[in-house]
Amino acid sequence: MTASSNSRDLTALLRSAFGFSHFRAGQEAVCRAAIDGRDLLLVMPTGAGKSLCYQLPAIARGGTALVVSPLIALMEDQVAKLAAFGFRVARVHSGMERAAARQACADYLRGDLHFLFIAPERLRVPGFPEMLAKQKLALIAIDEAHCISQWGHDFRPDYRMLGQYVPALRPAPVLALTATATPGVQADILAQLGMADPLKFTHGFRRNNLAVEVVEVPMPERPAAIRGLLSQPQRRPAIVYAISRKQSERLAEELSRIVPAAAYHAGLDAETRERVQTAFQDGQLEVVVATIAFGMGIDKADIRTVIHAGLPGTLEGFYQEIGRAGRDGLPSRTYLMHSYADQRTHDFFLNRDYPPADHLDAVYRALGEQPQPVEEMRAASRLSEEEFDKALEKLEIHGGARVDFGGGVSIGGKGWKKAYTIQAQYRAGQFEKVLRFTASPECRMSALVRHFGDEEDAGRPCGQCDICDPAGAVLRQFRHPTARERALAQEIAGELRLVDYRAAGTLQRAVDPEGHVNRRDFDALLDAMVRAGWVEIEEAEFEKDGSVIRFRKVRLTGAGFDLGPATAAHLLIGDGIADEFAASVPRSGKTKTAARAKSPRKAEAPAQLTPQAEAFAARLREWRTAEARRLGVPPYLVLHDRTLAALAVARPANPRQLLEVDGMGPAKAEKFGAAILGLLTGS
Ligand code: ADP
Numbered sequence: 001m002t003a004s005s006n007s008r009d010l011t012a013l014l015r016s017a018f019g020f021s022h023f024r025a026g027q028e029a030v031c032r033a034a035i036d037g038r039d040l041l042l043v044m045p046t047g048a049g050k051s052l053c054y055q056l057p058a059i060a061r062g063g064t065a066l067v068v069s070p071l072i073a074l075m076e077d078q079v080a081k082l083a084a085f086g087f088r089v090a091r092v093h094s095g096m097e098r099a100a101a102r103q104a105c106a107d108y109l110r111g112d113l114h115f116l117f118i119a120p121e122r123l124r125v126p127g128f129p130e131m132l133a134k135q136k137l138a139l140i141a142i143d144e145a146h147c148i149s150q151w152g153h154d155f156r157p158d159y160r161m162l163g164q165y166v167p168a169l170r171p172a173p174v175l176a177l178t179a180t181a182t183p184g185v186q187a188d189i190l191a192q193l194g195m196a197d198p199l200k201f202t203h204g205f206r207r208n209n210l211a212v213e214v215v216e217v218p219m220p221e222r223p224a225a226i227r228g229l230l231s232q233p234q235r236r237p238a239i240v241y242a243i244s245r246k247q248s249e250r251l252a253e254e255l256s257r258i259v260p261a262a263a264y265h266a267g268l269d270a271e272t273r274e275r276v277q278t279a280f281q282d283g284q285l286e287v288v289v290a291t292i293a294f295g296m297g298i299d300k301a302d303i304r305t306v307i308h309a310g311l312p313g314t315l316e317g318f319y320q321e322i323g324r325a326g327r328d329g330l331p332s333r334t335y336l337m338h339s340y341a342d343q344r345t346h347d348f349f350l351n352r353d354y355p356p357a358d359h360l361d362a363v364y365r366a367l368g369e370q371p372q373p374v375e376e377m378r379a380a381s382r383l384s385e386e387e388f389d390k391a392l393e394k395l396e397i398h399g400g401a402r403v404d405f406g407g408g409v410s411i412g413g414k415g416w417k418k419a420y421t422i423q424a425q426y427r428a429g430q431f432e433k434v435l436r437f438t439a440s441p442e443c444r445m446s447a448l449v450r451h452f453g454d455e456e457d458a459g460r461p462c463g464q465c466d467i468c469d470p471a472g473a474v475l476r477q478f479r480h481p482t483a484r485e486r487a488l489a490q491e492i493a494g495e496l497r498l499v500d501y502r503a504a505g506t507l508q509r510a511v512d513p514e515g516h517v518n519r520r521d522f523d524a525l526l527d528a529m530v531r532a533g534w535v536e537i538e539e540a541e542f543e544k545d546g547s548v549i550r551f552r553k554v555r556l557t558g559a560g561f562d563l564g565p566a567t568a569a570h571l572l573i574g575d576g577i578a579d580e581f582a583a584s585v586p587r588s589g590k591t592k593t594a595a596r597a598k599s600p601r602k603a604e605a606p607a608q609l610t611p612q613a614e615a616f617a618a619r620l621r622e623w624r625t626a627e628a629r630r631l632g633v634p635p636y637l638v639l640h641d642r643t644l645a646a647l648a649v650a651r652p653a654n655p656r657q658l659l660e661v662d663g664m665g666p667a668k669a670e671k672f673g674a675a676i677l678g679l680l681t682g683s
């Protein structure tokens with residue numbers, strides 16, 4: 001086959017060599033570029049089918065493909081699959097007999113292999129790179145390429161050295177593949193591998209069946225909210241991600257009162273973890289409360305809910321974790337709970353994982369050219385055992401210390417400090433991004449897709465997250481504005497009419513000079529105006545006295561210009577969590593219940609319906625069942641019980657009144673409005 005192969009030829013090869021009838025989204029273009037000999041970077045989520053994107057071009061180009069893979073398990077899996085397709089495959093890694101490795105090399109040198117898999121550290125074995133260079137390669141595939149970058153969340157020092165071996169293996173094209181690389185990591189991969197005029201493919205991060213909710217929930221209220229959510233069988237199976245082992249055990253214990261649930265974290269022995277994983281996989285356990293250690297190995301398609309009981313450290317991690325929901329393509333929901341307290345927890349983690357540079361300095365200064373036993377150094381250090389180990393680990397990663405196999409440590413290069421500082425800052429920056437994600441009024445799915453660098457796909461709102469469809473939110477609650485808030489919204493619009501934009505702070509001072517409204521409530525109102533499409537907010541920054549000051553530019557949109565006095569009543573303001581998930585303990589401070597009773601959002605409970613309202617509710621329920629069946633979704637996705645009850649009580653007669661009913665957002669009204677009005681007005 002040649003570079004000019006047409007579509008039919010490629011599909012034929014796909015069928016004959018791999019037994020697949022058609023390419024998945026994104027695969028064909030990548031295969032074509034690789035067959036043409038281009039260097040490329042492919043970023044597609046896990047399970048999207050990246051392997052084929054190097055395997056098919058390898059076969060098409062002829063010769064042996066060299067595949068670098070960081071994990072023996074991943075390698076063994078790919079090797080077994082390829083062998084099953086009838087390809088000649090060999091591997092070389094530390095977990096195998098020397099004779100087998102030697103055989104693999106001999107087969108390679110005879111030009112007898114389609115694929116040779118290697119672990120990156122093999123390249124450090126004297127003579128091995130030279131041996132590889134004796135054959136002309138079809139291509140070089142670097143799997144899990146984010147491991148190359150210190151900015152990736154899985155950095156491996158052995159991967160960083162790959163770049164220096166690549167030139168000797170040219171002219172083969174280099175293909176870097178990863179499921180998780182932000183634009184910054186992508187740039188780093190290209191640079192470190194010295195890729196020539198590379199093509200970048202970023203594809204497939206949007207998940208159409210995931211509805212993402214981000215909700216502010218105070219720490220103490222989370223267990224009750226989680227129990228409330230998971231008490232409904234249709235929301236299970238579920239994974240709850242906890243931020244600590246302790247939290248994971250407590251939640252698991254609490255949940256096991258209502259549903260088979262277990263904890264899973266790195267502090268449990270391997271046997272227990274294995275048992276939990278298998279039980280979850282087989283359906284004996286319906287909920288697992290895990291720390292991040294869980295999920296890599298699970299292959300369960302029908303997970304309906306993923307809950308984060310605290311803020312994750314990175315958006316990459318968050319995306320991977322919510323991505324475990326709904327692999328079967330059916331509607332699934334994910335909930336991210338956060339509050340100010342999470343920031344403090346993370347500051348603690350950051351300080352632990354990225355100790356102050358003077359800790360590293362103290363260890364570095366004690367090092368010499370002659371290796372010293374680690375234990376002796378640890379004992380002599382003024383740092384605690386944990387601090388010492390952490391500092392040494394970081395020093396080693398950044399080249400400031402060398403640890404030999406006998407456990408001796410000697411001094412390394414001087415450059416560690418800069419590299420370490422940059423990485424610590426980068427880590428803190430990643431968490432900043434999580435915070436900004438939670439605070440942003442942008443569609444959740446769009447924000448995630450953009451985070452991975454797919455600008456093209458990021459423009460389309462998902463229609464089902466808490467931002468796109470506030471009324472459809474399950475855990476997050478919205479309310480209509482008070483008279484004061486309506487007036488304030490008018491003033492904001494009035495102020496913005498006069499200017500191109502205002503910084504959020506300036507705007508607040510202009511419309512509320514006396515400072516009656518606190519910052520939070522003001523932001524909540526602004527966010528509501530963004531969701532309604534009346535204003536736009538753009539993150540901006542400037543430098544002052546050497547530090548970067550961030551601010552938000554607030555601008556009126558075309559729709560905002562036309563904002564009439566009545567329209568502000570339709571705003572939906574974020575208001576914590578829905579009452580049905582609130583802890584039964586009364587809240588302290590301002591009596592929220594009283595404030596809520598006044599707001600127009602609250603529906604009467606079904607029990608309080610009048611006979612007439614009950615008759616309408618029955619009609620609505622019947623319609624809802626049929627509609628849910630037609631759409632293939634659970635009934636609550638069509639209408640929530642409380643929305644249904646509110647409709648039966650309010651009996652809206654026109655679209656405007658419909659929108660005033662609690663739980664009926666613009667998206668719902670557009671989808672179901674006509675049908676509902678028809679039912680209620682009897683037409
Ligand atoms: P990842 O992107 O995570 O590396 P893999 O390459 O391991 O994903 O592919 C995931 C699964 O999808 C594998 O079982 C693979 O055989 C399958 N697959 C890949 N491409 C196709 C295709 N065109 N048609 C059907 N199955 C495919």
Ligand code: MG
Pocket residue numbers: 050051143
């Ligand atoms: Mg893969």
Ligand code: ZN
Pocket residue numbers: 443444445446461462463464465466467468469
């Ligand atoms: Zn959305």
